[in-house]
Amino acid sequence: MNEMTPPKEERSEALKGLGCSRKRVEDARFTQGKGNYIDDIKLPGMLFGDFVRSPYPHAYVKSINPDKALEVPGVLAVITAKDLEPLNLHWMPTLAGDKQMVLADGKVLFQGQEVAFVVATDRYAAADGVELVEVEYEELPPLVDPFKAEIEGAPILREDIAEEKEGAHGPRRHPNHIFTWEAGDKDATESVLDGADVVAEEMVYYHRTHPCPLETCGSVASMDKVNGKLTLYGTFQAPHAVRTVASLISGIAEHNIRVISPDIGGGFGNKVGVYPGYVCSIVASIVTGKPVKWIEDRIENLTATAFARDYWMKGKISATKEGKITGLWCHTTADHGAFDACADPTKFPAGFMNICTGSYDIPTAYLAVDGIYTNKAPGGVAYRCSFRVTEAAYFIERMIEVLAIKLDMDAAEFRRINFIKKEQFPYQSALGWEYDSGDYHTAWDKALDAVNYKALREEQAERLEDFKAGKTRKLMGIGLTHFTEIVGAGPVKNCDILGLGMFDSCEIRIHPTGSAIARLGTISQGQGHATTFAQILASEIGISADDITLEEGDTDTAPYGLGTYGSRSTPVAGAATAMAGRKIRAKAQMIAAYLLEVHDGDVEWDIDRFVVKGAPERFKTMKEIAFAAYNQAIPGIEPGLEAVSYYDPPNMTYPFGAYICVMDIDVDTGTTEIRQFYALDDCGTRINPMIIEGQVHGGLTEALAIAMGQEIAYDEMGNVKTGSLMDFFIPTMWETPNYQTDHTTTPSPHHPIGAKGVGESPNVGGVPAFSNAVHDAFRAFGLTQSHMPHDHWRIWQTANKLGLHD
Amino acid sequence: MEIEDEIFINAPRDVVFKSLNDPEILKQCIPGCEELTKVSDTELTAKVVLKIGPVKAKFSGDVELNNEGAPDSFSLTGSGNGGVAGFAKGGADVELIEQDGGTLLKYVAKADIGGKLAQLGSRLVVSTSKKLSKSFFEEFDKAVTGGDSTPDEEEEKSGFWNKIVGD
Numbered sequence: 001m002n003e004m005t006p007p008k009e010e011r012s013e014a015l016k017g018l019g020c021s022r023k024r025v026e027d028a029r030f031t032q033g034k035g036n037y038i039d040d041i042k043l044p045g046m047l048f049g050d051f052v053r054s055p056y057p058h059a060y061v062k063s064i065n066p067d068k069a070l071e072v073p074g075v076l077a078v079i080t081a082k083d084l085e086p087l088n089l090h091w092m093p094t095l096a097g098d099k100q101m102v103l104a105d106g107k108v109l110f111q112g113q114e115v116a117f118v119v120a121t122d123r124y125a126a127a128d129g130v131e132l133v134e135v136e137y138e139e140l141p142p143l144v145d146p147f148k149a150e151i152e153g154a155p156i157l158r159e160d161i162a163e164e165k166e167g168a169h170g171p172r173r174h175p176n177h178i179f180t181w182e183a184g185d186k187d188a189t190e191s192v193l194d195g196a197d198v199v200a201e202e203m204v205y206y207h208r209t210h211p212c213p214l215e216t217c218g219s220v221a222s223m224d225k226v227n228g229k230l231t232l233y234g235t236f237q238a239p240h241a242v243r244t245v246a247s248l249i250s251g252i253a254e255h256n257i258r259v260i261s262p263d264i265g266g267g268f269g270n271k272v273g274v275y276p277g278y279v280c281s282i283v284a285s286i287v288t289g290k291p292v293k294w295i296e297d298r299i300e301n302l303t304a305t306a307f308a309r310d311y312w313m314k315g316k317i318s319a320t321k322e323g324k325i326t327g328l329w330c331h332t333t334a335d336h337g338a339f340d341a342c343a344d345p346t347k348f349p350a351g352f353m354n355i356c357t358g359s360y361d362i363p364t365a366y367l368a369v370d371g372i373y374t375n376k377a378p379g380g381v382a383y384r385c386s387f388r389v390t391e392a393a394y395f396i397e398r399m400i401e402v403l404a405i406k407l408d409m410d411a412a413e414f415r416r417i418n419f420i421k422k423e424q425f426p427y428q429s430a431l432g433w434e435y436d437s438g439d440y441h442t443a444w445d446k447a448l449d450a451v452n453y454k455a456l457r458e459e460q461a462e463r464l465e466d467f468k469a470g471k472t473r474k475l476m477g478i479g480l481t482h483f484t485e486i487v488g489a490g491p492v493k494n495c496d497i498l499g500l501g502m503f504d505s506c507e508i509r510i511h512p513t514g515s516a517i518a519r520l521g522t523i524s525q526g527q528g529h530a531t532t533f534a535q536i537l538a539s540e541i542g543i544s545a546d547d548i549t550l551e552e553g554d555t556d557t558a559p560y561g562l563g564t565y566g567s568r569s570t571p572v573a574g575a576a577t578a579m580a581g582r583k584i585r586a587k588a589q590m591i592a593a594y595l596l597e598v599h600d601g602d603v604e605w606d607i608d609r610f611v612v613k614g615a616p617e618r619f620k621t622m623k624e625i626a627f628a629a630y631n632q633a634i635p636g637i638e639p640g641l642e643a644v645s646y647y648d649p650p651n652m653t654y655p656f657g658a659y660i661c662v663m664d665i666d667v668d669t670g671t672t673e674i675r676q677f678y679a680l681d682d683c684g685t686r687i688n689p690m691i692i693e694g695q696v697h698g699g700l701t702e703a704l705a706i707a708m709g710q711e712i713a714y715d716e717m718g719n720v721k722t723g724s725l726m727d728f729f730i731p732t733m734w735e736t737p738n739y740q741t742d743h744t745t746t747p748s749p750h751h752p753i754g755a756k757g758v759g760e761s762p763n764v765g766g767v768p769a770f771s772n773a774v775h776d777a778f779r780a781f782g783l784t785q786s787h788m789p790h791d792h793w794r795i796w797q798t799a800n801k802l803g804l805h806d
Numbered sequence: 807m808e809i810e811d812e813i814f815i816n817a818p819r820d821v822v823f824k825s826l827n828d829p830e831i832l833k834q835c836i837p838g839c840e841e842l843t844k845v846s847d848t849e850l851t852a853k854v855v856l857k858i859g860p861v862k863a864k865f866s867g868d869v870e871l872n873n874e875g876a877p878d879s880f881s882l883t884g885s886g887n888g889g890v891a892g893f894a895k896g897g898a899d900v901e902l903i904e905q906d907g908g909t910l911l912k913y914v915a916k917a918d919i920g921g922k923l924a925q926l927g928s929r930l931v932v933s934t935s936k937k938l939s940k941s942f943f944e945e946f947d948k949a950v951t952g953g954d955s956t957p958d959e960e961e962e963k964s965g966f967w968n969k970i971v972g973d
Binding site: 056132134721723724726 | 889893922929
């Protein structure tokens with residue numbers, strides 16, 4: 001090193017690469033109101049569409065009369081299924097291999113279903129038109145309870161496929177039955193349960209809820225009839241997949257479709273699916289030759305676009321007297337609503353529910369999932385989780401608690417003796433997964449120490465005594481959770497959506513002056529991709545993150561990728577970014593060697609430059625190399641410095657964490673106070689600790705919402721009871737507790753930089769931690785299971801049933 | 807949803823009964839009623855403007871009367887459609903008991919609602935319905951007795967809450 005070269009640490013720091021809590025580059029525009037969201041897209045001559053929606057959950061549509069609506073000044077058209085039928089667009093394929101009505105085709109199957117699309121010159125005229133479309137319905141009995149779907153006399157919902165005995169996922173035994181999906185060994189598991197010392201059995205319900213992103217769904221379609229090119233702006237979590245699907249169902253050649261996802265105000269899975277609004281805005285634009293915008297309102301978002309969860313998980317878990325788990329059995333009744341529109345990889349109709357053995361070494365297990373149609377909105381998306389991992393984590397973390405009660409063991413100790421051990425990784429689970437890496441015991445002990453678990457239990461025991469003595473009306477609960485996620489779908493060999501392999505991509509172009517642009521197949525919805533992916537690249541190619549622009553979401557410029565959901569961006573696109581960076585570096589090495597007049601093998605990488613081995617004063621920085629790449633004729637090397645990588649991960653990644661929630665519960669009012677929440681996350685290599693912490697805070701707050709109050713509830717008539725933010729719980733700073741974050745680092749062995757993904761972990765682990773705290777508070781009074789959400793009313797009822805008000 | 811209540815009307819039973827079947831009187835008493843047309847002796851059609859919480863809509867509906875139990879009892883069923891606001895259907899069983907020279911009117915009303923009304927107004931539906939039915943019978947009392955019934959103290963108190971939960 002010569003005197004001119006700053007020390008390694010200084011150069012490394014200047015890159016703002018891996019491990020740097022770099023401020024989010026997106027925030028300058030977001031905090032100044034300069035974001036560019038779907039509703040900010042305004043095109044000349046743009047029209048607006050709005051839906052007539054069904055007030056009935058189940059009814060025949062006898063007639064639709066648009067005459068009065070068409071008299072409203074500004075209303076141009078009222079589109080119904082009859083208009084779409086000649087184009088074969090009155091139905092569309094779902095991500096789960098089913099089909100869904102775009103507009104009611106003779107029948108409506110859930111409240112809020114799209115019946116007609118009114119197109120007008122402004123959104124007010126469209127809304128006025130909607131009120132005047134006269135629809136005549138013949139009401140049918142609704143099916144709300146999935147357990148009544150197959151009883152005699154149950155209403156048949158999907159008359160279009162009532163006779164079909166074979167669905168997209170195998171045999172159907174009833175017109176209201178979608179699929180049965182099995183994993184593991186049924187006979188072996190049942191025989192283990194039969195002969196076990198101790199068996200705990202419980203019905204664990206993870207209620208229906210909704211991602212409810214701040215920004216609702218929407219699209220702007222613009223058909224350029226002269227050039228035959230369709231531009232579709234939309235709130236898409238997977239813009240490339242939307243382009244392919246749009247091409248397949250519309251017949252427009254894929255090169256003539258440009259899909260653009262602008263800034264997205266939160267997705268959480270809600271924006272993965274394909275909705276009738278997208279199709280109708282496209283059709284309306286083709287028909288009118290003008291751009292057409294469709295934006296949902298909040299009620300439409302909550303009642304008609306993709307919901308999450310709604311799994312009834314019947315479980316049995318067995319152990320030896322000493323507390324070693326021997327077997328796990330689960331039968332899930334999955335309420336998928338009126339159309340099976342779950343956003344899951346094709347081969348996994350119930351997502352990765354078979355991760356339900358959790359963090360535990362369970363030798364024998366069996367899982368069966370029955371998908372059922374009901375008169376509820378379709379969806380079943382992974383709300384801030386990887387495909388059904390939240391349900392699986394909640395299930396096992398509840399079953400562990402229930403079994404600990406039965407064994408009369410401390411739930412922390414019970415977990416510890418059943419964890420998969422560090423030396424067992426890569427671990428083959430009984431339900432078919434290969435966990436890549438983990439060190440659960442270290443994380444667990446760190447978490448228990450951090451909260452002083454022993455002292456908490458002592459305090460809880462004292463509180464109980466005081467309660468029994470009439471000195472207090474507050475109980476104390478300690479909610480434990482150790483979760484294991486499965487994210488980063490995924491290996492193309494077993495993960496695809498509609499036949500599209502779930503790889504992802506990155507394309508990098510280095511500019512002559514040594515700055516760069518990187519484009520990815522993913523799309524940020526607030527995760528901070530422009531910040532973190534630039535950091536991955538900075539560490540790989542020695543250019544400061546500040547000098548790297550990141551672009552996503554425009555299918556005309558970005559490389560093909562399957563999008564952002566299921567915590568897959570870092571595991572898959574992050575890997576592609578690192579791999580593309582390595583290609584850049586490989587070419588840079590050749591250029592450096594030429595410039596330094598040595599063999600390729602005689603130079604070595606040093607943070608931001610190549611140096612001649614043994615002669616550190618002789619080097620070429622990446623800036624110099626970039627300039628040379630464009631300005632110097634180098635024999636045998638093409639000009640320019642670009643690379644693209646399509647990355648097909650060899651395995652999923654398995655982030656994990658240990659969460660502990662301490663809660664006080666007032667048995668007379670049912671109110672809760674979260675005194676402490678400790679969250680330890682192990683997401684492998686940490687790219688930006690500040691962003692990780694932000695993700696954990698946000699995810700925990702959504703978990704709090706779900707566990708403690710948020711739900712999409714239906715009454716027995718099929719009405720959505722929680723269709724607005726008046727009834728659908730979104731925590732404010734008033735309800736949100738303080739969070740304590742922590743971490744261990746167990747890198748993924750197969751990921752180029754060892755990262756595993758973190759955005760969804762806090763939701764996966766948070767829900768059982770909150771719920772377990774509620775249950776734990778009542779453990780001494782015999783409570784084994786109660787249903788979420790644990791709002792004040794339900795907690796009061798629990799206390800009441802346990803006789804605590806007597 | 808079920809509402810059960812009773813009200814004393816200072817008029818003979820046959821007058822009360824007749825009034826319950828008189829479209830003109832009913833129109834005066836049904837809150838928000840814009841139109842009430844007799845189709846036959848037992849069938850009526852109605853247009854009613856109804857506001858529950860944030861939802862306000864014009865409902866058009868049919869009402870069917872059942873006079874079989876006259877003059878001791880009386881029942882009606884009906885359904886209304888408010889377009890995008892949703893729909894409502896239900897009925898009421900009314901019992902008329904002679905008492906102190908007047909009539910004690912006991913009623914049990916049942917209603918199911920759907921659509922946006924049910925989504926948005928769920929927490930308000932019961933209280934609003936109680937208020938509406940109470941208002942109906944108070945107006946009815948006035949119409950039948952030509953009375954000058956003054957609002958009681960309890961209602962004065964509840965005025966504040968009425969404002970909050972939507973009028």
